[in-house]
Each structure stands twice: as structure tokens, then as C-alpha cells.
Amino acid sequence: SYELTQPPSVSVSPGQTASITCSGDKLGDKYACWYQQKPGQSPVLVIYQDSKRPSGIPERFSGSNSANTATLTISGTQAMDEADYYCQAWDSSTVIFGGGTKLAVL
Amino acid sequence: QVQLVESGGGVVQPGRSLRLSCAASGFTFSSYGMHWVRQGPGKGLEWVAFISYDGSNKYYADSVKGRFTISRDNFKNTLYLQMNSLRAEDTAVFYCAKDGTVGASYHFDYWGQGTLVTVSS
Numbered sequence: 001s002y003e004l005t006q007p008p009s010v011s012v013s014p015g016q017t018a019s020i021t022c023s024g025d026k027l028g029d030k031y032a033c034w035y036q037q038k039p040g041q042s043p044v045l046v047i048y049q050d051s052k053r054p055s056g057i058p059e060r061f062s063g064s065n066s067a068n069t070a071t072l073t074i075s076g077t078q079a080m081d082e083a084d085y086y087c088q089a090w091d092s093s094t095v096i097f098g099g100g101t102k103l104a105v106l
Numbered sequence: 107q108v109q110l111v112e113s114g115g116g117v118v119q120p121g122r123s124l125r126l127s128c129a130a131s132g133f134t135f136s137s138y139g140m141h142w143v144r145q146g147p148g149k150g151l152e153w154v155a156f157i158s159y160d161g162s163n164k165y166y167a168d169s170v171k172g173r174f175t176i177s178r179d180n181f182k183n184t185l186y187l188q189m190n191s192l193r194a195e196d197t198a199v200f201y202c203a204k205d206g207t208v209g210a211s212y213h214f215d216y217w218g219q220g221t222l223v224t225v226s227s
Contacts, residue, residue, distance in 0.1 A: 001168070031211070031212075033213040042217040042218065043214075044217075045214060045215050049211070088151075088213065094153070094167065095212055097153060098150075100151070
């Protein structure tokens with residue numbers, strides 16, 4: 001079965017750029033998307049179809065997807081961006097989530 | 107505005123059944139595929155099932171195949187998840203989620219607040 005792998009945690013200083021990776025076999029051939037989830041809240045879509053931002057998502061969130069890796073980039077990271085982030089793709093009639101990455105803004 | 111409101115969660119014994127509902131509003135429900143996604147305590151997101159806009163296509167995670175059934179009523183704007191033969195490992199918050207585009211794109215642009223299912227004797 002298809003798997004997506006994320007680092008368990010990433011740390012970033014306020015104002016710096018955070019990058020969260022998501023790896024999967026030939027992931028670049030599929031669409032990847034990203035969700036942000038804060039404690040006690042439902043997930044929020046922040047990037048879809050590799051690099052598109054839903055309305056209301058700040059421009060500091062961007063995405064890319066090539067070869068075997070999708071990347072979520074947060075530029076000028078703010079304290080409010082501290083959250084869990086999940087990548088997600090679709091393969092063979094199945095939705096797959098990565099294991100999640102806890103972003104710490106220190 | 108889009109609203110998804112889940113209900114039907116609760117405490118249930120192993121082997122028993124439970125039916126979840128998700129009332130949708132604020133969009134043309136009959137035009138969009140819908141999903142159920144769950145999250146075990148302290149765990150990540152796990153997709154459970156998908157149903158196409160008209161109910162003609164249904165897909166399930168291997169972990170629930172044969173035990174769970176997804177369905178919808180486009181007249182009532184409601185999504186359902188019938189869960190049978192429940193196991194302790196099914197304990198989770200269950201979210202309903204709207205597919206992002208007409209037809210299906212398999213990303214979720216709106217989520218409900220979730221309903222907690224606890225399987226315990």
C-alpha cells in the first residue's frame with residue numbers, strides 16, 4: 001500500500017522559513033495537499049493540488065511537489081503557525097495521509 | 107457558509123453497531139463527494155471512506171472494509187456512516203469532510219467539528 005512519510009517534528013524561529021517535507025514513491029505524479037491542525041480543532045486545508053492556496057490562507061503558505069517529495073513552506077513563520085501539519089494524496093481509490101509533523105515556533 | 111455537523115457518536119461496546127450522521131448546509135450537497143476521516147486519541151488523521159456525489163461510487167480504507175458502510179441522502183443533505191462490529195481500535199473522533207471540487211478531487215476543503223466514538227466494554 002502507498003505510504004507518505006513526514007518528519008515527526010520541525011522547529012523554526014519566528015520570522016524564519018519553515019519547510020515540511022512529505023515523501024512517497026513518485027509522489028510528484030500525484031496531487032499533494034496539506035492540512036493544518038491546532039490542538040482541539042478540526043484540520044484546515046492550507047494547500048491543495050500541490051501549490052494552490054484556498055481563500056483565506058495567508059500568502060506565507062506555499063507548496064511544491066516534484067519527484068518523490070512534496071514540500072510545505074511557511075515564510076515569515078508566526079507563533080500562530082505552531083500546529084500539526086499533515087500531507088495527503090490519493091492513490092488507487094484510497095486517500096493517504098502522512099503521519100503528521102509538529103511544527104514548533106521557538 | 108459551509109457547515110458540516112456530525113452527530114451520533116458515543117460509547118459503545120465491542121462488537122456493537124453505531125450510525126453517524128453529518129448534516130450539511132451552505133453548498134449544493136448533491137454536487138460533491140463526501141468523506142469520513144477519523145483521528146484516534148493522540149494519533150494522526152486516517153481516511154475512512156468516500157462516497158461520490160450521487161452515491162454510485164464508494165471507497166473504503168482496508169481497516170474498515172466489510173464493517174463500515176457510507177451512504178448519503180441528497181434530499182436531506184445528510185451523510186451517514188454505519189459502523190458494525192466495532193473494535194477498540196475504532197475509538198476516534200470521526201470527521202465528515204467535503205471534497206474540494208465538483209466531481210471529486212480527493213482533498214477536503216471543509217471539515218465538521220467531529221464526533222467522538224469510544225468503543226469500550
